[in-house]
Amino acid sequence: MSQPLPRAVAVLGATGSIGASALDVIARHPQRLRASVLSAGSQVDALVALCAKFRPDHAVIADGGRFRQLQAGLQDAGLATQAHAGDEALEALAASEACDTVVAAIVGAAGLSSTLAAVRAGKRLLLANKESLVLAGELLTRAADAAGAEIIPIDSEHNAIFQCLRSRQAQHDVRRIVLTASGGPFRGHSRNALAGVTPEQAVAHPKWSMGPKISVDSATLMNKGLELIEAHHLFRVGGDRLSVLVHPQSLVHSLVEFVDGSTLAQMGLPDMRTSLAVGLGWPERIESGVAGLDLLAQGRLDFEAPDTGVFPCLRLAWQAMAAGGTAPAVLNAANEVAVSAFLQGQIGFLSIPALVEDALAAQPAAPAESLDALLAADAQARRLTEQAIAGHRSRA
Ligand code: NAD
Ligand code: MG
Helix, strand or coil: CCCCCCEEEEEECCCCHHHHHHHHHHHCCCCCEEEEEEEECCCHHHHHHHHHHHCCCEEEECCHHHHHHHHHHHHHCCCCCEEEECHHHHHHHHCCCCCCEEEECCCCHHHHHHHHHHHHCCCEEEECCHHHHHHHHHHHHHHHHHHCCCEEECCHHHHHHHHHHCCCCCCCCEEEEEEEECCCCCCCCCHHHHCCCCHHHHHCCCCCCCCHHHHHHHHHCHHHHHHHHHHHHHHCCCHHHEEEEECCCCCEEEEEEECCCCEEEEECCCCCHHHHHHHHHCCCCCCCCCCCCCHHHHCCCCCECCCCCCCHHHHHHHHHHHHCCCHHHHHHHHHHHHHHHHHCCCCCCCHHHHHHHHHHHHCCCCCCCCHHHHHHHHHHHHHHHHHHHHHHHHHC
16 A cells, blocks of 8 residues: 655654765655654754754654754744653654654663654654664664564665665575775774774765765774674674675675676665665655765775774674674663764774673674663663773873
């Protein structure tokens, strides 16, 4: 049965990089798509400005202390948009009649509760928030299956794989899935050269323009590690059928190799609007504003193996995926805390993998029987990593 048009889309994390790309695609299709719910973490002014442009029914600020400010901002702008605040309001709206599609574009584990609420309510989920899959992948995909919710991956690699498979199910005819990685801004650097890199250098990604956290993850290669775990859950494949290939031009977004020797790849310019248009239009193709690929102008495509000696985060993620249970939750939580400390100038770049490794060693993988068990492992890893950083600063 086709959905009534226009589709009502909730953009969670609307003020971020993915949020902006999603709204750009939505604005190109007024007959087909409508932004009905917009949310932000704490930036009230940016959220009100988006409401003035997109006229959603609801706006949510996650920071509960900013409700009045949001309400006043919407009122002053003469908007009929209803103001809400806090995580519970976000979860309720993601599950409500206010939307039929949810773009999960909040950064970090903070995105899990609204993402879960959306799939439990059977929404179409356009999932950019990879951390929620790393933290609770099995729970999230099981909840989606139980509710008949469709998950369309937005991360460019997983969106590429989804396009090659035309589903989220890698059947027995899939021999191997290859995730491509740009290698980030420090590709080819020695470990010594990485010791002194600054947050400004780390967020200056050569190919993609993204939020600060994922930009640092790309520089450490933790992003690819998180994506391995993401692929494992999304496509239900074990580590033996997954691999990573560095491809600095970022034009081949990933590849699927089948048992007959065929390899399908999805290619395109590095612009997240393509993935978002796939999700927003699926199963139809819609305009995204992204130009086609001119391979003659690009000239060449290069490939190399990732260097896990210089970038241990990728190795740590493999280990966490193999260990399973609570290990990926610990990996993700320690990484979030370490990246935030690095961005604030509290620790050096090489401390990121060191802190993640320590957290994994301190919390051996336990069975992840429930959401509570996962959230407890996440909280414990955050505490231990924060303590380690505080100790490091008091010694410095
Ligand atoms: P961003 O930092 O640009 O935006 C994050 C958004 O989340 C903002 O709207 C912010 O207000 C909101 N937010 C932050 N903390 C919050 C909280 N505690 N509660 C509620 N909302 C909160 O990040 P981004 O680059 O757009 O990335 C968003 C997600 O998409 C991440 O999980 C990232 O890994 C994934 N992703 C991004 C890209 C990209 O190109 N930017 C590509 C693939 C995947
Ligand atoms: Mg990606």
